[in-house]
Amino acid sequence: MRKPVTFTRNRKEGRTAFLFVLPLVTVIVLxxxxxxxxTFWTGLFRDVTYLPTKFAYFSNYRRLLTDSDFWRSFRFTMLFVATAIPLEMALGMVFALILNERLRMRNALRATVLIPWAVPTIVAARTWELIYNYGYGLANYLIALLGLSDAPVNWLGSPVGAFFALILADVWKTTPFVAIILLAGLQTIPEEIYEQARVDGTNFLQRFFKITLPMLKPVIAVALIFRSIDTIRILDLIYVVTDGGPGGSTTSLSLYGYKYFNEGDFGYGSAIAVVVFVIAFLLSVSYLKVGGFGRAME
Amino acid sequence: MNEARVKKALLALGICFMLAFCLSPFVWMIVVSFGRNPDFLSGGVEFAATLGNYVDILTIKSLHFLEYLRNSLAVSGVVAVACAMVAALGAYAVSRIEFRGRMVLSLAVLAFSMFPQISLIGYLYKFMRSFGLINTYLALVFPYIAWTIPLGFWIMLSYMLRIPKAFDDAARADGAGRFMIFRKIILPVAAPGMFSAILLVFIAAFNEFLFALMLTTDQSARTIPVGIALFEGLHGEIPWGYIMAASTVASIPLVILAVAFQRYVIQDVTRGAIKG
Known part of the structure; x- marks a missing residue:
C-alpha cells in the first residue's frame, strides 16, 4: 500500500532529486x-609487473581450477565461516538474552559488550597474537594455571591450533555485533506474550524455545547472512595473527588474492577477487530477500 | 518457586562469563602496555610497571607513531563529515521526493556495502597509481567515503523517514525551495542522525585496514592500523610493549566514544543491518 503522495511527481522535482543524489551516486560509481x-576486466588479462599486459581470455580462471593452494584457501574460508558463525550466533544469543533482562547494571553491561566491537580489528589481532605467544602468552599461562596441560601449547604452530586460535579471536571481536542485532529483535517481542505463557505454567526454557526463538527467526536470519558475508571476506585478523600460516594452512581467499596483488600479479589476483565477490554477492541477494528491505520504504 | 532461583543463578553465571570474555583481552593489552617486560608470565620474571612504552612511542621519531595517529585522525575525520553530508543529501531525496528509481537506488546502496574490499583494491591501486596519488590522504579519503556511504545513508534514511512530511509542505507553501528546506529545517531536526552517522563512520574509517595497507607506503599517509600491524623492532624482535601501548592509545578514544554514546551505537548499528 502506497501512502498518499504529498508532492506531485513532476519533471522539476525529478531534477531536484537528481541533484540531491548526485554526490552519492558519483562517489559510489567512481x-x-x-x-x-x-577487477572483472583485469581478471581476463595477463597483468604482471615486468611483462607486457595482454588479453588472456579465461586462462586465469583455468589456472584457478588446478591451483591446489587456491582450493585450500577456499576450503579454509568455508570451514572458517561454518565454524565461526554458529559460535558467534550462539554466544551472541546468550549475551542478548542477558542484556535484555531488567538489571540495575544493564547500561554498564551493554557498555562492556561494546568494547570488543569498538576496538580496531588490527588491535584485537595483535592482542590475540600476544595471548597465543608460546613462551609468555596469557593462553598458555591460564592453561598451566588450570592444570589443563603439562607442556605449553604451540597455538600458532599447527594448522589445527592456528585455526581455532583464529576462530576464538574472530568470535571475540564479532559476537557483540550479533548480540546488538539480536537484542534489537528481542525488544520487539511484546512482554504480554511472556506473561500469558507464565500464567500457563511454562518454564523459561520452554518460553525460549516456544516463543523467543520462533519470533526471532527473521532477525536471526538477517544476522546470520550479514555475518557470513563479512566473514567470507576475512583478511585483517589473519594477516596479523598467522599471516596465513603455518604452511599456508590458514590463508583465506581474500588474503590469497592480496598476496598476488602485493607481488604485482594483478591478473590472477583479480580472478581470485572475483571469486570472493561472486560468493559475497550471492549471499547479499539472499540477504536483501530475507531482510525484506523494500518494505522499509513504504 | 524454584525456577526463579535457577534463572537467577544462570544469569549470574552468564554475566560473569560475559564480562570475563569481553574484558580480559582488553585488560591484558593495557597491562602489557604498562609493563617493562612483556614476558612477565613466563615464570621467574616479575612484572615491573612503567610508563616507558608510552613515553617511547610518543617521543621516538623513528617509530612514526604520532604521524600514523595524525593521519588516521585526519582521514577518518574528513571522511566521517563528508560521508554524513553526502548521505544526508541522498537520504533527503529518497525520503521525501517521489522520483523514479528511489527504491532501486536504496537497495543498490545497501548491496554495495557487501562488496568485499578485495574486489575493489586491485583496481583502486592501479587507479590511484595512475594519478600519482599513492601514499596521499586523497587515495584513502575517496574510497573510504564510498565504502562507508551505505552505513551513513541507511542511518540518515531511517532518521529522515520519521520526520513528518508536513514540515516540508508548510515550508513549501511559504515558497521555500528544496535545498533551503533541507538546510534550514530537515538537517537541524535530523541532527542526532547526523551525529550518529559521523560517529559510526568515523569508527569504521579509523578501523579500516586493507585499503590503507595497499594505498599507502610510509608515515606520510599510513594509518594507525597499518602502523600497528607492521610494527617491528629494530632488530627483528617484536616490541610488544610498544605495540600494546600504541594499541591502547588507538583503542581508548573509540571505546570511550562507543561507551559514552552507546544508545546511538546500539540503535544505529542495528539500523544498518535490519531495515529502517
Whole structure:
C-alpha cells in the first residue's frame, strides 16, 4: 500500500532529486562500481609487473581450477565461516538474552559488550597474537594455571591450533555485533506474550524455545547472512595473527588474492577477487530477500 | 518457586562469563602496555610497571607513531563529515521526493556495502597509481567515503523517514525551495542522525585496514592500523610493549566514544543491518 503522495511527481522535482543524489551516486560509481568492473576486466588479462599486459581470455580462471593452494584457501574460508558463525550466533544469543533482562547494571553491561566491537580489528589481532605467544602468552599461562596441560601449547604452530586460535579471536571481536542485532529483535517481542505463557505454567526454557526463538527467526536470519558475508571476506585478523600460516594452512581467499596483488600479479589476483565477490554477492541477494528491505520504504 | 532461583543463578553465571570474555583481552593489552617486560608470565620474571612504552612511542621519531595517529585522525575525520553530508543529501531525496528509481537506488546502496574490499583494491591501486596519488590522504579519503556511504545513508534514511512530511509542505507553501528546506529545517531536526552517522563512520574509517595497507607506503599517509600491524623492532624482535601501548592509545578514544554514546551505537548499528 502506497501512502498518499504529498508532492506531485513532476519533471522539476525529478531534477531536484537528481541533484540531491548526485554526490552519492558519483562517489559510489567512481570508487565502487568502476573498481569492481575493473577487477572483472583485469581478471581476463595477463597483468604482471615486468611483462607486457595482454588479453588472456579465461586462462586465469583455468589456472584457478588446478591451483591446489587456491582450493585450500577456499576450503579454509568455508570451514572458517561454518565454524565461526554458529559460535558467534550462539554466544551472541546468550549475551542478548542477558542484556535484555531488567538489571540495575544493564547500561554498564551493554557498555562492556561494546568494547570488543569498538576496538580496531588490527588491535584485537595483535592482542590475540600476544595471548597465543608460546613462551609468555596469557593462553598458555591460564592453561598451566588450570592444570589443563603439562607442556605449553604451540597455538600458532599447527594448522589445527592456528585455526581455532583464529576462530576464538574472530568470535571475540564479532559476537557483540550479533548480540546488538539480536537484542534489537528481542525488544520487539511484546512482554504480554511472556506473561500469558507464565500464567500457563511454562518454564523459561520452554518460553525460549516456544516463543523467543520462533519470533526471532527473521532477525536471526538477517544476522546470520550479514555475518557470513563479512566473514567470507576475512583478511585483517589473519594477516596479523598467522599471516596465513603455518604452511599456508590458514590463508583465506581474500588474503590469497592480496598476496598476488602485493607481488604485482594483478591478473590472477583479480580472478581470485572475483571469486570472493561472486560468493559475497550471492549471499547479499539472499540477504536483501530475507531482510525484506523494500518494505522499509513504504 | 524454584525456577526463579535457577534463572537467577544462570544469569549470574552468564554475566560473569560475559564480562570475563569481553574484558580480559582488553585488560591484558593495557597491562602489557604498562609493563617493562612483556614476558612477565613466563615464570621467574616479575612484572615491573612503567610508563616507558608510552613515553617511547610518543617521543621516538623513528617509530612514526604520532604521524600514523595524525593521519588516521585526519582521514577518518574528513571522511566521517563528508560521508554524513553526502548521505544526508541522498537520504533527503529518497525520503521525501517521489522520483523514479528511489527504491532501486536504496537497495543498490545497501548491496554495495557487501562488496568485499578485495574486489575493489586491485583496481583502486592501479587507479590511484595512475594519478600519482599513492601514499596521499586523497587515495584513502575517496574510497573510504564510498565504502562507508551505505552505513551513513541507511542511518540518515531511517532518521529522515520519521520526520513528518508536513514540515516540508508548510515550508513549501511559504515558497521555500528544496535545498533551503533541507538546510534550514530537515538537517537541524535530523541532527542526532547526523551525529550518529559521523560517529559510526568515523569508527569504521579509523578501523579500516586493507585499503590503507595497499594505498599507502610510509608515515606520510599510513594509518594507525597499518602502523600497528607492521610494527617491528629494530632488530627483528617484536616490541610488544610498544605495540600494546600504541594499541591502547588507538583503542581508548573509540571505546570511550562507543561507551559514552552507546544508545546511538546500539540503535544505529542495528539500523544498518535490519531495515529502517
Amino acid at each position: 570508487f565502487i562500481v568502476i573498481p569492481v568492473l575493473g
